[in-house]
Amino acid sequence: MGPSQAAVRLTWWIARSLLVPALLLNPADAAEPERVSIQTLLSPQATSYQQHLVTLEGGTSALQTIQPIVGSYSLRSKPCLLYGRASFVLEDETGSLPVVVMGSCNPDAPEALPKDGGRVRVTGVVQVLKSEAPRDVRVQATAIQILDSH
Known part of the structure; x- marks a missing residue:
């Protein structure tokens, strides 16, 4: 795997890690x-x-x-x-x-x-x-x- 593929995978992993918890949060909790x-x-x-x-x-x-x-x-x-x-x-x-x-x-x-x-x-x-x-x-x-x- 080349450096650019590793960077893409890392970026995807970070984005997924941040997106999933954001979707699970209840908007009322932020009130x-x-x-x-x-x-x-x-x-x-x-x-x-x-x-x-x-x-x-x-x-x-x-x-x-x-x-x-x-x-x-x-x-x-x-x-x-x-x-x-x-x-x-x-x-x-x-x-x-x-x-x-x-x-x-x-x-x-x-x-x-x-x-x-x-x-x-x-x-x-x-x-x-x-x-x-x-x-x-x-x-x-x-x-x-x-x-x-x-």
Whole structure:
């Protein structure tokens, strides 16, 4: 096989490798996370949000920072010292629920945490720990945008 045939085969293999996963992706997966109220996540339909990415807005309270530990925030990343691990309560006009922050390898991560009394937009994964009343639901933050610091 000549060099040009090898190049054509390699190009075809790369194109096929990229095209097949693209065809399998659901267009809804690329959409923005659904904006929901806390009341929605505490309602009987909470289980329909299990492991879904959502966005919530509200005020923060009861911030508790957690000491750094050696760990990994994904299955593919190497273990590192995780900074900025925390939990806080997010409250909107419909209710309140706990938010957990898993941290990152960045030593400056604690500086990005919200302050008590601030207003934030949290995007995260819903975790329904108990589906019957009283429901136990929390959000594991993937992104926190500080809208107003107190």
